[in-house]
Amino acid sequence: MSMSHGNRTKERLVVVGGDAAGMSAASRARRLKGPDELEIIAFERGHFSSFSACGIPYWVGGDVADRDQLIARSPEEHRARGIDLRMRTEVTELDVDGRRVRSRDLESGAEEWTPYDKLVIATGARPVRPPLPGIDAPGVHGVQTLDDGQALLDTLSRTEGRRAVVIGAGYIGVEMAEAMINRGYEVTVVNRGTEPMATLDPDMGRLVHDAMEGLGITMVNDAEVTKILTGEGGRVRAVVTEDAEYPADVVVLGIGVRPETALAEAAGLPLGTHRGLLTDLAMRVRGHEDIWAGGDCVEVLDLVSGSERHIALGTHANKHGQVIGSNVAGGYATFPGVVGTAVSKVCDLxxxxxxxxxxxxxxxxxxxxxxxxxxxxxxxxxxxxxxxxxxxxxxxxxxxxxxxxxxxxxxxxxxxxxxxxxxxxxxxxxxxxxxxxxxxxxxxxxxxxxxxxxxxxxxxxxxxxx
CATH class of the missing domain: 3.30.390.30 (FAD/NAD-linked reductase, C-terminal dimerisation domain)
Incomplete structure (x- = not known):
C-alpha cells in the first residue's frame, strides 16, 4: 500500500529517533531513493540529531572542548538532504494496524497522526534509574543524550561543592569518574559488584580498580545504594548505602542502560529477555513486514554463545542503520551479529x-x-x-x-x-x-x-x- 498525494503516489518512511541508527537508516535510504520516490519523515524528541553519546564523558571531562564537535550531522544538514526531521517532537504511540504514529510537539503541545508505509524504530536506550528515594532530585544525572550532558555541565557550573558520587562502575561510570576527577572533583564510585567493569572477569576488574585508586578515586565495591538524601531546595546532598553515607554535591548514574521500548511494547511488538526489540538478520522486526528496528533498542545475536544480547554501542547502531536503509529502499543487507567487543580507558590504562x-x-x-x-x-x-x-x-x-x-x-x-x-x-x-x-x-x-x-x-x- 502506498499513500496517495493528489494524483501521484510515493512511499513514506517514518523514522522514530534521530540519532545514530535512525538517521543512518534515513540517510542510506535517501541515497538509494530520491524524494520523488520516497518521502522520509523523522521524529526526535531531544534538541540534537546524529550525535556521539560515547563522546559525552570526554566533553564533560574537558578533552572535547565543544558540544558541537560531537554532532555528526545537524538537523539542518539532514533537511538539506531531503529528510523532514522534526526536532523536539516525541512519538507517543505506534498504531501498527493503522500504519501511523502519533506525535506531540514538545514546545506547543500540539498532537498529530502521521501515516507511514514503512517504519523504523530507533528509540535508543535510557539510563537505568532505580526507584530509590531521592533518585529524581536536582543534581542527580544520567548521561545518555547531549541534552543530559548539557544538563550535567549546567549543574557543575552552578554547584559550589566539589564532591561527586558516581553510582555504578561500568564503562559510563568509570569514564564519568575520570571526567569528574579531571574537573577537580573529589570522586567516590559506589559499585554493586566485587570489582569495577562487570564486563570483565573480577581478576581483570581488579586491575581497573587499582588504576582508579591511583587516580585518587575512592572505590566502594559490594555496595548497594539504598537512598539519595536531599538538602536545601531539594538538591542532592548524600548517597546512602546499607553501611555508609557519602556526601555529594552532584551524583552521576552509571548503572547502565535499558532498551527504550515502551512504545514498541504498547504496540504489541516482540521483545526479548533484555526488553529489546527482536529482529531478523535484515533488522526487520519479527513478524512485521514493514517495520525495522536498530541501535540501542534492539537485541542482537551473540555469535560466540548463540544467545541474544543487548549491547548499546554506536558502532552497532550505525551498522544497523546502514542495513535498514538499504532494505527499506528495496535492496538487501544483513547484520549477522556481534562478538561483544568493547574498549575503554581510565587515565593511561x-x-x-x-x-x-x-x-x-x-x-x-x-x-x-x-x-x-x-x-x-x-x-x-x-x-x-x-x-x-x-x-x-x-x-x-x-x-x-x-x-x-x-x-x-x-x-x-x-x-x-x-x-x-x-x-x-x-x-x-x-x-x-x-x-x-x-x-x-x-x-x-x-x-x-x-x-x-x-x-x-x-x-x-x-x-x-x-
Whole structure:
C-alpha cells in the first residue's frame, strides 16, 4: 500500500529517533531513493540529531572542548538532504494496524497522526534509574543524550561543592569518574559488584580498580545504594548505602542502560529477555513486514554463545542503520551479529574485551580453559614498553577461542581487534599461534601478547584434554 498525494503516489518512511541508527537508516535510504520516490519523515524528541553519546564523558571531562564537535550531522544538514526531521517532537504511540504514529510537539503541545508505509524504530536506550528515594532530585544525572550532558555541565557550573558520587562502575561510570576527577572533583564510585567493569572477569576488574585508586578515586565495591538524601531546595546532598553515607554535591548514574521500548511494547511488538526489540538478520522486526528496528533498542545475536544480547554501542547502531536503509529502499543487507567487543580507558590504562567472560561461558554450558599472561606493548628494550595483562578463554576439546580480555598501557586496547576477528572467523587458539601479525620493536615484542596468550592456551588445553 502506498499513500496517495493528489494524483501521484510515493512511499513514506517514518523514522522514530534521530540519532545514530535512525538517521543512518534515513540517510542510506535517501541515497538509494530520491524524494520523488520516497518521502522520509523523522521524529526526535531531544534538541540534537546524529550525535556521539560515547563522546559525552570526554566533553564533560574537558578533552572535547565543544558540544558541537560531537554532532555528526545537524538537523539542518539532514533537511538539506531531503529528510523532514522534526526536532523536539516525541512519538507517543505506534498504531501498527493503522500504519501511523502519533506525535506531540514538545514546545506547543500540539498532537498529530502521521501515516507511514514503512517504519523504523530507533528509540535508543535510557539510563537505568532505580526507584530509590531521592533518585529524581536536582543534581542527580544520567548521561545518555547531549541534552543530559548539557544538563550535567549546567549543574557543575552552578554547584559550589566539589564532591561527586558516581553510582555504578561500568564503562559510563568509570569514564564519568575520570571526567569528574579531571574537573577537580573529589570522586567516590559506589559499585554493586566485587570489582569495577562487570564486563570483565573480577581478576581483570581488579586491575581497573587499582588504576582508579591511583587516580585518587575512592572505590566502594559490594555496595548497594539504598537512598539519595536531599538538602536545601531539594538538591542532592548524600548517597546512602546499607553501611555508609557519602556526601555529594552532584551524583552521576552509571548503572547502565535499558532498551527504550515502551512504545514498541504498547504496540504489541516482540521483545526479548533484555526488553529489546527482536529482529531478523535484515533488522526487520519479527513478524512485521514493514517495520525495522536498530541501535540501542534492539537485541542482537551473540555469535560466540548463540544467545541474544543487548549491547548499546554506536558502532552497532550505525551498522544497523546502514542495513535498514538499504532494505527499506528495496535492496538487501544483513547484520549477522556481534562478538561483544568493547574498549575503554581510565587515565593511561586501556581496557578491552571481546567474546565471553568466564561466567558467560559457564552459562552457555561450555567447558573451557582460561590463561592469563603478562607481557609488554613493545619490545622490552624499546623505550616506553608498557606492561599488559591478557586473559584468554578457549573451549576444551575443540580449542575454539571463546574470549579475550586485555588491560594495560598504551597499545593494549586495540589489540583486542585481533581477537574479535579470530572469534568472528571461529578460529582455534592453535590457529591463532601462527597468525602473521605486524612486528617491529616499536609495535610489539617478537611474540605479540595475543600470540603469547594463544600459545599458553594451547598448552593448557593439552594438559587438560586426555
Amino acid at each position: 586501556e581496557i578491552a574485551r571481546t567474546g565471553l567472560r568466564e561466567k558467560d561461558a559457564h552459562r552457555a554450558g561450555l567447558r573451557f580453559e582460561s590463561v592469563t599472561i603478562e607481557a609488554t606493548s613493545r619490545a622490552g628494550y624499546y623505550p616506553d614498553a608498557d606492561p599488559m595483562t591478557v586473559k584468554m578463554l578457549a573451549e576444551l576439546r575443540t580449542g575454539r577461542l571463546l574470549g579475550v580480555q586485555i588491560v594495560g598501557g598504551e597499545g593494549a586496547g586495540k589489540r583486542v581487534d585481533i581477537a574479535a576477528v579470530a572469534l568472528t572467523a571461529g578460529m582455534t587458539v592453535e590457529q591463532m599461534t601462527s597468525l602473521d601479525l605486524g612486528y617491529a620493536p616499536p609495535f610489539s615484542p617478537v611474540w605479540d601478547p595475543i600470540l603469547v596468550a594463544a600459545r599458553q592456551a594451547v598448552s593448557a588445553l593439552r594438559r587438560t584434554t586426555p
